[in-house]
Amino acid sequence: MQTPQPARPHFQFWPKRAPTKIVLPETSLWYNLVVSAHRYADKAAIRYFGNAITFRALEAQASAMAGWLQQKAGVKKGDRVLLYMQNCPQFIIAYYAILRADAVVVPVNPMNRTEEFKHYITDAQASVAICSADLAMGAEQANNELPPEQRLQHLLVTQYSDALPASYENPEDAPGAWLTTQHPLPAGATPWADALAAQLVPGPHTAGPDDMAVMPYTSGTTGFPKGCIHTHRSVMHNAIGGGIWSGSGAESTILAVLPLFHVTGMQYGMNGPIYSGATVVMLPRWDREVAGRLISRFQITHWTNIPTMVIDFLGSPNLDQFDLSSLRYIGGGGAAMPQAVAQRLKQQFGLNYVEGYGLSETMAPTHSNPVDRPKLQCLGVPTFNTDARVIDPVTLKEVALNETGEIIVCGPQVFKGYWGKPDATRDAFIEFDGKTYFRTGDLGRMDEEGYYFITDRLKRMINASGFKVWPAEVENLLYKHPDVQEACIIGTRDAYRGETVKAVVVLKTHAKGKTTPEEIIEWAKENMAAYKYPRVVEFVDALPKSGTGKVMWRALQESENARSAESKPAA
Template sequence: MEAAAPTPDRPHIKFWPKRLPRELVVPETSLWFNLEVSARRYPRKPAALFFGRELTFLELHRQAEALAGWLQQRGVRRGDRVLVYLQNCPQYMVAFYAVLRADAVVVPVNPMNRAEEFKHYISDPEAKVAICSADLAAHVEAANAELPESQRLEHLVVTRYADAMPEQFDTPAEAPPAAMEAWLRSDPPLPAWATRWADALAERRVPGPATAQADDLAVMPYTSGTTGLPKGCMHTHRTIMHNTIGGGQWGHGSAETVTLGVVPMFHITGMQYCLLSPIYSGATVVIMPRWDRELAGQWISRYKVTHWTCIPTMIIDLLGSPNMARFDLSSLRYLSGGGAAMPQAVAERLHQQYGLLFAEGYGLTETAAPSHANPPERPKLQCLGMPIFGVDARVVDPVTLEELPPGEVGEILIHGPMVFKGYWRQPEATQAAFVDIDGKRFFRSGDLGRMDEDGYFFLTDRLKRMINASGFKVWPAEVEALLYQHPDVQEACIIASRDAYRGESVKAVIVLKQHAKGKTSEEQIVAWARENMAAYKYPRSVEFVDALPKSGSGKVMWRLLQDQENQRVAAAA
């Protein structure tokens, strides 16, 4: 397809990489079929490397089929939702594709979520089966027990990370730090109703014919928002497939690619770049279950990693390693990421010392990861990039929806083949998330940005109330709802606090109940939150106040508190 000529509303065409088509022709097949093809093409090639142990494409296919048969034998039917609650590991790959092979829907759950948070992921999608790691089984058990019997899970498959690891490491470079190894090899007691991973596969169940079609639901990741509990984003095989293929093409991906898989696979970015796209292209993923800069440096060097999609804080951490001079980064060809802006000084060091250009991108759970990306041939710093294959992105006045000229700040709207179909059983939220312009259905990102004269997009602020902590999105309404369960909390408001390393951190402004004043400390609130919330989500600091500022209608004026916090930080600086 020939590239269109630049127009005032599409100036980025002038800078579009000549090697790439403007739009993609996406297969009318399921995501499962991608694995089937790669297993036939590259049966003995490693799909994954985990502490030196290989999982070949053929073995991945075999295990996924066996687990799919087990799921169907336990009653999983077409369109049913199955929870996958794991850190990055080969079993995550197997579980993901097993659910797809069973014609079911993957519901990825953040493994940092605790029992109280996990209940919602059982009840809302009406899941009856979950797949988790041994260290998280207790959370599943506790969450399940607190739900009415009619809403509970019926089956649980549990794996140890050590199930996919070698008994001994060939070299010290493959070995994790002692604390990480103890966690990976842990074998806590399991709920009586759980089935061990090895036992499920050992049944060697054969699934029925794969019948999923391109427009069937495939994946339902959850995203939070300004109000209420997290909402399921309905993605079909087709919407996910678009970025699965496009992400590889954009970043020079191929069967020769070796990817460092450290961005969490439960997250839409990790799902695309560390799981789906590599499986499609036949690439190898070097899987890291948790970030560790020394391990990352050693594995990039040992396995000749070519592609790394990450969060800028990871690169900052790696460059700060005292062993940096020993690491060989010469194999890296493509470095990309998002979630936070790459500092200019760090980007310049990457380019000067290693010849690497960092290509930032932009996307949301609702857009199956990227809707915008910087071309690796011509990236701009602190920039979202240009609209990718088939995307029509506009900057509009948030109220009038009138399109704004380059340089003016407005809300970013996105129309494209990767946009989700709506929120699970949330018709009002779905309707509010979209707007029709020129006969097209645009998703309202809730992000404020501008487009420059070259057609590159830049983020300037948020319409939605959200905190970005090291690339993890924290929605204040969700944290506030959890804080209200503390027996000493009368009122709570969550705001962002500047953090030199994480970018932003979570701060709680709290009014204590009368009986707790002078008795409950900030440290006790933080400790309680740490026990009941995901690690990235709990407040790192707490401020007690006598009352929260409120508007005439009784709404908490969080923006005023945020402005006061910003002024305090500025004064201290």
Template sequence: MTAASSTASSTASSAASFPASPFTTPPDRPHFRAWPRRLPTQVVLPDTSLWYNLEVSARRYPDKAAIRYFGGTVTFREMEAQATSLAGWLQQRAGVKKGDRVLLYMQNCPQFLLSYYAILRADAVVVPVNPMNRTEEFRHYITDAQAKVAICSADLAAGVEEANAGVPADAQLAHILVTEYADALPPTHVHPEDAPPAWLTAVHPLPAGYARWTDAMGARLAPGPHTAGPDDMAVMPYTSGTTGFPKGCIHTHRTVMHNVIGGATWSGNGSESVQLSVLPLFHVTGMQYGMNVPIYTGATVVMLPRWDREVAGRLISRYQVTHWTNIPTMVIDFLGSPNLSDFDLRSLRYIGGGGAAMPQAVAERLREQFGLSYIEGYGLSETIAPTHSNPLERPKQQCLGIPTFNTDARVIDPVTLQELPVGEVGEIIVRGPQVFKGYWGKPDATRDAFIEFEGATFFRTGDLGRMDEDGYFFLTDRLKRMINASGFKVWPAEVENLLYKHPAVQEACIIGTHDPYRGETVKAVVVLRAAARGNTTADDIIGWARDNMAAYKYPRVVEFVDALPKSGTGKVMWRQLQESENAKAGG
């Protein structure tokens, strides 16, 4: 068992600490030939917590805008004070102790940032949950993370109550703090054209026994001393897996800090920068580039809770946004705006992202029309965002980029585990300070995720790719069974598990199918129960799935079959169905 897997097996200790290991990249790796001269080849990490980043920025830039949101402003001084008060409530009223996991369940809004840093100030662990998750999905986070406290938005409170009621009494959430999105809105709107939509101003009934955000903040309770160190747990994002159940990725303050400092250095993000934050903050890329990096550098975050190309264009123009991390589908939509010529994009000096390849034609238009090179990168929840990124000075299109600071990446034969020559396709493995410490409570899965290679421990990404002669990596396929829908990872086994709850479904197999906008979308191949045949339509299945699954996850296409192809051992031959679907699309 690797050090990472043995550590992960001891996660019953709420205050688990994970000693750091030294990381150096062999100097003869080919990507150093493309390394920008402006950048150091390694970064040195501070022995401080993520909370300290906010504390420092609040001292350096107390009256500078930390967050701009629908015309309102939260300064760094105000952000630190509010997060500190909320940390006091978490400790004194909710009983949060060092290492406790706290669920954070809401759309992008200032309360997300305040809650995230309050949880860190309380020496606890942030467990961000996709707000698109439904009741059955949310219940898993309560039980698996062994959480006793959750902070959620009011529109999701009823679902939290229902999920919690379905959990054994000794495993239920004991405290639930609820905020209305309107709690963070300014009393008046300076820019009427960008007034908040109705869903942000709606008022929802509060379940009995739940605490109100305004009351918690108004209590102004002081937390105890901040004791979390760099090797204590900080954040536990969940990633779905082939077992069908999401797994918690253990990240310490140090693993997160590496990509905070590395991301800021790579992209040139400083105190004068303005970051458009539109990617979901529960997702590691949005979390790092839309929140943690600008808080570290003292930059301003301009928040957009949901993607809207027209509002995004006006915000970039109004606030002179310098950095915009996104997914390619946002850029494609943005360039299709009829008002594109009215937007002032001259302030933008960094635009990039990942999750899916940027179409070459779109990248060329972006460069020719606006002089911007789209900087693609690659990372996973297990690596808290990037392990690879394209240099700003020398990007390659539809390319993952080169390994970032202190990071070693190789391409190996997934069977023999031997390194492959330049240009040959194999599994990408990585090693670096940003790699997680293991899956929460799952030592076997952790053990399987790592290998010993050339005397060091590497993480197996499960992605197939190749490396060119310059050290740039290219993604070619997926070793694991996974669908990539607009940058969101969908694991078929998880969707199948949920789909089997439909009373008409006898068997189901989830595969990917081509979609002109999302790139790939979810298709369900379904065998109906005898009584449901002739009475159940594809729209019935899709409608039910929409109500019971996250929006990015539910099947958009349903095909009924009499039987699923199976192997001699009775296993569904999903690959046969996938290859047949690919052939239909000419893939």
């Protein structure tokens, strides 16, 4: 009998020693912490500025906070609780306390301000929020501006210093003033230390795999952010799968620098390590020098990041002093890794950069590159238990290999729908080959080996005299210039071409004040097709970035559009 061929060609390139499918436990995320607290009771779960929190202590503190949520804040099963702070141990404690209370974590970007925070209160119908003291007064203001029936009833507030040690073993890595400053608390707010000291005991934990667990918000392209409904099961899939794919276990040490409110940071910097028993070394904000010293000091084995972090890291004047020999895995997503940067990682440190792809709706990856056989500027292959297709977004028929279409995905990590938005939920899914697939809205293609590639965001396309210019491609080429530290490509008005290519560039330290825009343009002209090389170059000290570290190209584009409109002659 003939052996049937695999459904997708990528199985022949699957990571060695990794199963093609994983079996998920029929338990809650909270149970992962319980198991690790028993298995590795006195092992450090979190290292934070010299302060080590063991798995036993992490479970105990999360349990005490769950008791406060239930007994003092009246949190019931399925209630949504807002979690609003930067990376710190309190984020992890609060996250698992909410799960222990059978409630739903609603992570909020700490960059959000009053008007934005109001939407989270009202849309999630939350009555309780846990936040850091630097954000508490803004949260209180947002709350007071709402009608009484829509307001939060309880605010639990932590000072970042609540988790800091009394002294620092390595003073050079001591936190900045933003972490040590004591901020005033709104009237009626409960201090974190008081809630913890009460040592209240929560009721029985009853949440199961199909109960709601986490509701991250996704901004999309229009309107207010939408809540993505995730169950313990959908979060569990990538919490387990990510560790298997990257070879992480209890012996691993993870550098957690991506924001924990974001799904990638949440899974690779918190949920995955808690499941496997790995130690998390946490950095509240990106700092390449501190990161380099932490990798060296704690022999970090796994570092999930975004390409902009790696680009900045490799630009450190102290790079040669860092010991990166312990790193076994480095990868991430959010944007394509420039080929020149990836090649330097490989040549200088022997590390393959493993790119992946996912969304808030899929609780991190649906695709990832095989660790031993990655491709650059590539989403990778569908991960465990996951199928993906490329369809014509109009006819909804599957397209041929290497043809561009909309990427659709089906797997255990896919969300259940948008909170309170049945129409948006209906539009997000499609029935295909007898299964339900999520429509990502991203355009891409699949090659002969089953690897997926994304065609840049459709709205980023620059139309220069009828030629389509994809900014990501031009950015990747610019990174090969020896003087370019970072670059973002946008469109600008051109009297002849209608629209032309503009590069917003951050120069490397040695080139500042020496390299000219004309020299960059001339180099690009020699290294790129005539229709795509930048006709305009603007130097800036830094590119605007989001809370997750992604370059905010849209902000640069909107600023350029406004500038062009002002300079346009009157009719």
